[in-house]
Amino acid sequence: MNIGFIGLGDMGKLYAKAFAAIGCHVFGCDLPQNRHRLEDELTALGIRILDDNLAVAREADFLIYSVEAEKMEQVVAQSAGVVRPGTIVAGQTSVKQPEITVLEKYLPNHAQIITFHAMHGPGFEPKGQKLILIRHRADDEAYQRIYDLFDQLQTDIVEIPDYHQHDQIVADTQVVTHVGFESMGTAWKSAGFFPWDNASYHGGIDNVKILTTLRIFSYKAHVYAGLAILNPYARQQVKQYATSESELFKLMIMEEEQAFRERLYKARDFVFHESRKLIMFNDQVMKEFSLADSSVHPKPNSHLSILSMVDAWYHLQVNPYDNLIGQTPPFRLRLGIAEYLFKNEDLLEESIETALYDKTIRGDDLEFHSAVREWSSIIGHGDIKGYKKQFNEVQNFFADRLEEGKKQSAELIRRLMMG
Numbered sequence: 001m002n003i004g005f006i007g008l009g010d011m012g013k014l015y016a017k018a019f020a021a022i023g024c025h026v027f028g029c030d031l032p033q034n035r036h037r038l039e040d041e042l043t044a045l046g047i048r049i050l051d052d053n054l055a056v057a058r059e060a061d062f063l064i065y066s067v068e069a070e071k072m073e074q075v076v077a078q079s080a081g082v083v084r085p086g087t088i089v090a091g092q093t094s095v096k097q098p099e100i101t102v103l104e105k106y107l108p109n110h111a112q113i114i115t116f117h118a119m120h121g122p123g124f125e126p127k128g129q130k131l132i133l134i135r136h137r138a139d140d141e142a143y144q145r146i147y148d149l150f151d152q153l154q155t156d157i158v159e160i161p162d163y164h165q166h167d168q169i170v171a172d173t174q175v176v177t178h179v180g181f182e183s184m185g186t187a188w189k190s191a192g193f194f195p196w197d198n199a200s201y202h203g204g205i206d207n208v209k210i211l212t213t214l215r216i217f218s219y220k221a222h223v224y225a226g227l228a229i230l231n232p233y234a235r236q237q238v239k240q241y242a243t244s245e246s247e248l249f250k251l252m253i254m255e256e257e258q259a260f261r262e263r264l265y266k267a268r269d270f271v272f273h274e275s276r277k278l279i280m281f282n283d284q285v286m287k288e289f290s291l292a293d294s295s296v297h298p299k300p301n302s303h304l305s306i307l308s309m310v311d312a313w314y315h316l317q318v319n320p321y322d323n324l325i326g327q328t329p330p331f332r333l334r335l336g337i338a339e340y341l342f343k344n345e346d347l348l349e350e351s352i353e354t355a356l357y358d359k360t361i362r363g364d365d366l367e368f369h370s371a372v373r374e375w376s377s378i379i380g381h382g383d384i385k386g387y388k389k390q391f392n393e394v395q396n397f398f399a400d401r402l403e404e405g406k407k408q409s410a411e412l413i414r415r416l417m418m419g
Helices: 010-020 031-043 052-057 069-082 096-106 141-152 163-191 204-217 221-230 233-253 257-271 284-288 302-314 322-326 329-342 345-357 362-380 384-397 401-416
Strands: 002-006 025-029 045-048 060-067 088-091 112-118 130-137 156-159
Touching: 002 010, 002 052, 010 025, 010 031, 010 045, 025 031, 025 052, 031 045, 031 329, 031 384, 052 345, 060 069, 060 401, 069 096, 069 221, 069 322, 088 096, 088 141, 088 384, 096 130, 096 163, 096 345, 112 141, 112 163, 130 163, 130 284, 130 322, 141 362, 163 204, 163 221, 163 233, 163 302, 163 322, 163 384, 204 284, 204 384, 204 401, 221 233, 221 322, 221 384, 233 257, 233 302, 233 362, 233 384, 257 302, 257 345, 284 401, 302 362, 322 329, 322 401, 329 345, 362 384, 384 401
Parallel strands: 002 025, 002 060, 025 045, 060 088, 088 112, 130 156
Antiparallel strands: 112 130
């Protein structure tokens, strides 16, 4: 099969290499200024760099648009007219409603649309990773060819029949998950300290929080901005997360213990019902991965970010375990630490008591509260530029530790996935 990539950024390049490795004829294009660098990197692997997107579209049996979501329409409009009859076309964006709309608008009727979403970042090889496959407009033979192709890469294929369902799942597994960790990073930046230097962030849960936050900020802002702003289901879920956090924070500062407990117990009983098949993270592994000085004696933490997420799931009536079919590593980590907190009665009690009565953590929780409001407002207004600006400012704050955090988080994910 001739596989053509329009766009050879991090993810396009990753899958181009993977397809070339199993013997496919792979070619692609990118911005003109990147051509020589890509030729130096990819030609030896048997991947050809063509002049432009028209050249790629003319030659491909399987054409993959691997460009930023906000640029999808411009690029598809330029090249869709030269697609040959029977060509199978996909987009590699993380939000499918605008992608499908663009493909339907510009592609000729003879083109078949089978799109996909790799539920991992460029730091992981496709083998063993979740990959969502969506058959939108294709015959049985074409769909089987694409299924078999990804099966050869040994990806963990999840078939979802409707792109709307995909976007609903992604709103939970990616957008709200990212906002939670982005808000933590923003809060630490605003407070002016690194969490590994603070005694309140020295437990196993906090190690996962810190490393996942660093992992997210080690990637490019446009990826997360497109996910959050263009997903039609994201705003509702982010709004509920902000509402849950705000209402819990009000109960905390008023020390309304009974109402606080009742609300959290209702959320716990809904999300972590006895019928759920739990993730069960290894406590010892969580504690191993720390950036902190071991001589500092740890203090209790309210874990407001986790309490808010579980409360939001309850109010949205979302069962996050159902969404594991489209999980990303950060989502699994987030659900895993939420489960760890809520299924450990002593730890949950410590978290509740700290949230209500420990004034030494209240300043940090106020910073987190403000950060959630900021991110929710940016997403609610559809402000892609504001999203990127906010993201990049926090990224710069953590710049010196991002690479280390990325490496440690990859190993943490590997160890915890092993059970």
